[in-house]
Amino acid sequence: MFIVLEGIDGAGKTTQLALLTERLRQRSPEVVATQEPGGTPLGDRLREVVKHGADLDIVPRAELLLFAASRAQLVERVLRPALARGVSVVCDRYVFSTVAYQGYGRGVDRGLIAAAVDLATGGLLPDLVVLLDLEVRLALQRIASPGRREPTTFAPARGRDRFEGEALAFYERVRQGYRDQAAVDPDRWLVLDATRPPDHLARIIWEKVEKFGLQG
Numbered sequence: 001m002f003i004v005l006e007g008i009d010g011a012g013k014t015t016q017l018a019l020l021t022e023r024l025r026q027r028s029p030e031v032v033a034t035q036e037p038g039g040t041p042l043g044d045r046l047r048e049v050v051k052h053g054a055d056l057d058i059v060p061r062a063e064l065l066l067f068a069a070s071r072a073q074l075v076e077r078v079l080r081p082a083l084a085r086g087v088s089v090v091c092d093r094y095v096f097s098t099v100a101y102q103g104y105g106r107g108v109d110r111g112l113i114a115a116a117v118d119l120a121t122g123g124l125l126p127d128l129v130v131l132l133d134l135e136v137r138l139a140l141q142r143i144a145s146p147g148r149r150e151p152t153t154f155a156p157a158r159g160r161d162r163f164e165g166e167a168l169a170f171y172e173r174v175r176q177g178y179r180d181q182a183a184v185d186p187d188r189w190l191v192l193d194a195t196r197p198p199d200h201l202a203r204i205i206w207e208k209v210e211k212f213g214l215q216g
């Protein structure tokens with residue numbers, strides 16, 4: 001099974017990713033947990049650029065292609081090989097982030113977004129997308145809270161990244177971008193209220209995953 005977690009920064013994806021991965025591993029030890037941008041040595045370098053290259057004056061189309069390059073590498077080197085071996089994959093963000101951030105957020109043309117997504121993935125889509133939906137105001141409060149760390153690399157917090165410095169209006173568009181995507185593909189998406197307690201969210205996600213397991 002291929003599962004993706006999505007949501008605006010601060011929605012709690014990292015926590016749910018960890019809980020879900022742990023439960024999947026109890027069922028079958030070999031699970032790939034990865035993230036975008038990143039997940040490969042090339043992707044990790046590109047991640048550094050898109051997140052912390054505030055001095056690089058990255059234009060929206062270049063940003064789109066940087067995410068696409070990271071994704072192409074991840075799809076070919078990690079996701080497809082794992083899925084081909086029958087190993088479940090959990091990914092922190094995927095193409096839906098590109099539609100939401102570069103499309104709705106930055107205003108890059110939809111056709112270009114679709115082309116970049118297709119180029120990077122060759123049409124590989126997850127079985128399930130979990131959207132942790134949260135009011136932007138609350139998300140920004142969570143981002144601003146002291147002691148928030150770069151979750152997956154365990155590096156000390158480096159202050160706000162290029163996205164976390166964006167204005168409220170940017171995040172409102174991104175959130176709408178997610179909700180629109182979920183609305184047109186309800187079978188694939190599970191939309192959850194991210195203000196609910198983490199263990200409650202984890203339980204609902206797991207119920208959904210188990211349903212898929214029964215179907216598959």
Ligand code: TYD
Nearest residue numbers: 009010036037067093094097098101102163
């Ligand atoms: P990250 O630290 O992974 O954010 P989070 O911990 O909130 O998941 O940083 C990735 C940032 O890149 C995040 O702000 C969302 C953004 N992003 C895009 O703009 N487009 C994309 O295609 C992807 C995958 C991420």
